[in-house]
Amino acid sequence: MDVILVREPGLFTTVQDLGREGFGPMGVSPSGAADAVSLRFGNRLVGNAEGAAGLEMTLLGGTFAFPDGAVLTLTGSDFGATLDTKSVQLWTAFEAKPGQTLKLGPTQTGARCYLCVRGGIEVKAFLGSASTHILGGLGGFEGRALRKGDVLTIGASSGSARKRKLSARVVKGMQPRKILRVTPGPQDDWFPEASRRVFYESAYRVAEETNRMGIRLQGASVAKATEGELTSEGVSLGAVQVPEGGLPIILFVEQQTTGGYPKIANVISADFHSLGQLRPRDEVRFERVDWETARNLLREQEQLQASEELLFE
Amino acid sequence: MLQQEAVAGVRNLHPGYCSLLVKFDALRMRHEDVEAILRQYLERLEKIELPDARLVEIPVCYGGEFGPDFTEVAALRGMTAKQVIELHASVEYLVYFLGFVPGFAYLGELPEALVTPRLAAPRRRVPAGSVGIAGNQTGVYPFATPGGWRLLGRTPAKMFQADRDELSLLSIGDRVRFVPISAERFGALEKEWT
Numbered sequence: 001m002d003v004i005l006v007r008e009p010g011l012f013t014t015v016q017d018l019g020r021e022g023f024g025p026m027g028v029s030p031s032g033a034a035d036a037v038s039l040r041f042g043n044r045l046v047g048n049a050e051g052a053a054g055l056e057m058t059l060l061g062g063t064f065a066f067p068d069g070a071v072l073t074l075t076g077s078d079f080g081a082t083l084d085t086k087s088v089q090l091w092t093a094f095e096a097k098p099g100q101t102l103k104l105g106p107t108q109t110g111a112r113c114y115l116c117v118r119g120g121i122e123v124k125a126f127l128g129s130a131s132t133h134i135l136g137g138l139g140g141f142e143g144r145a146l147r148k149g150d151v152l153t154i155g156a157s158s159g160s161a162r163k164r165k166l167s168a169r170v171v172k173g174m175q176p177r178k179i180l181r182v183t184p185g186p187q188d189d190w191f192p193e194a195s196r197r198v199f200y201e202s203a204y205r206v207a208e209e210t211n212r213m214g215i216r217l218q219g220a221s222v223a224k225a226t227e228g229e230l231t232s233e234g235v236s237l238g239a240v241q242v243p244e245g246g247l248p249i250i251l252f253v254e255q256q257t258t259g260g261y262p263k264i265a266n267v268i269s270a271d272f273h274s275l276g277q278l279r280p281r282d283e284v285r286f287e288r289v290d291w292e293t294a295r296n297l298l299r300e301q302e303q304l305q306a307s308e309e310l311l312f313e
Numbered sequence: 314m315l316q317q318e319a320v321a322g323v324r325n326l327h328p329g330y331c332s333l334l335v336k337f338d339a340l341r342m343r344h345e346d347v348e349a350i351l352r353q354y355l356e357r358l359e360k361i362e363l364p365d366a367r368l369v370e371i372p373v374c375y376g377g378e379f380g381p382d383f384t385e386v387a388a389l390r391g392m393t394a395k396q397v398i399e400l401h402a403s404v405e406y407l408v409y410f411l412g413f414v415p416g417f418a419y420l421g422e423l424p425e426a427l428v429t430p431r432l433a434a435p436r437r438r439v440p441a442g443s444v445g446i447a448g449n450q451t452g453v454y455p456f457a458t459p460g461g462w463r464l465l466g467r468t469p470a471k472m473f474q475a476d477r478d479e480l481s482l483l484s485i486g487d488r489v490r491f492v493p494i495s496a497e498r499f500g501a502l503e504k505e506w507t
Contacts, residue, residue, distance in 0.1 A: 024328070024412075028415040234334025235327065256413045257327050257414075
């Protein structure tokens with residue numbers, strides 16, 4: 001049984017896969033990787049099924065040792081990783097020999113970096129997924145973020161240790177966006193024209209108290225037209241809700257499943273991975289698109305993600 | 314019905330009081346396709362047979378450190394402590410839906426005399442097991458989370474547990490009755506259920 005030793009956990013490192021979809025009736029949100037595009041590519045680079053569990057690091061990465069050796073890759077944002085003393089390239093599979101240490105530092109680009117290992121990280125599944133749900137202490141590694149001294153189990157794998165790399169063109173195509181594309185929300189008409197203009201024409205700053213549950217924004221306040229109160233209803237991933245006070249919150253992967261604030265917009269699926277790379281103090285804007293455009297953008301992204309030509313040896 | 318006869322391409326359901334959010338694979342189906350399928354389900358809505366409602370009793374220790382808003386609610390509603398407890402525990406509540414966080418059941422309706430608005434400023438951390446009221450709803454916080462409901466007491470019952478067959482203590486359609494208990498009983502039950 002091969003293992004990973006956690007020498008330093010980093011700021012907030014959790015085990016994540018693609019989440020557990022389908023348990024909304026119990027109030028359980030899917031959770032899963034904040035930047036699923038990076039996790040899926042990472043898994044393919046090391047020869048895993050794209051939904052295998054990896055480590056999601058946030059803003060500051062950890063230090064890991066591999067006593068049995070491992071085939072690894074880092075995807076997402078650049079955390080200035082080194083293997084012993086040699087710097088490691090993102091989006092490329094590499095081998096850690098027994099005794100080598102992988103060390104990551106503070107981010108040099110976006111919020112999250114993924115470490116994928118051939119065989120995946122093995123944890124006890126909760127509702128069919130390895131994802132950590134922090135708030136409920138569910139899933140993942142003991143339902144929590146990693147700590148110094150944790151020992152993670154690497155799953156069994158077959159196949160040869162072929163080196164793979166993602167083409168520069170694709171990496172570029174997957175660059176996280178700061179202009180988030182949205183479709184109108186279910187309560188779009190609760191907001192007068194002037195408020196909608198404020199929302200679509202202002203730049204918002206990502207607040208410090210942003211996490212996997214929600215991305216809080218600071219900037220121009222969006223006023224509701226009426227004093228009406230919304231009856232609690234289901235809310236979706238990427239919903240942009242506007243609470244009293246008018247500062248939007250984007251519901252994220254570990255979202256509440258229902259809510260009582262009106263939703264002015266919804267971030268499109270093709271831009272979810274961009275949300276996962278937003279850091280506190282980043283500036284974002286919203287651009288309105290229609291459903292058809294949103295669907296086409298998602299299709300393009302899935303085609304890019306599925307292409308076999310992207311991985312070469 | 315959508316859970317028993319799942320629709321291919323539908324990935325998740327988020328029930329609310331008078332709505333259902335249906336999450337679907339946008340590359341497999343269009344909004345119009347989903348709408349047409351849901352309309353067919355709606356036509357059969359009257360004919361489905363629901364399982365018998367279960368009655369679940371939830372022990373609650375009211376007031377004191379467990380119910381930091383208890384005294385204020387009594388004062389706001391012009392009632393004695395005893396009246397608040399009797400009234401809150403007098404009703405059989407219906408689980409309208411589960412939402413917010415895993416295992417959080419929206420229960421109603423609260424007796425008119427107890428209806429009190431949410432706190433103006435939500436607490437950053439409400440302890441797990443806290444029993445609160447908001448408007449004409451009542452509910453139990455399964456986990457320590459932020460929350461704006463007024464807290465009347467706390468239950469030692471585990472509302473959501475990963476290592477239990479029935480993860481969530483409550484399901485949609487269940488009936489719930491709160492049973493007042495003493496602090497000593499709370500301590501004993503907490504020990505027993507941990």
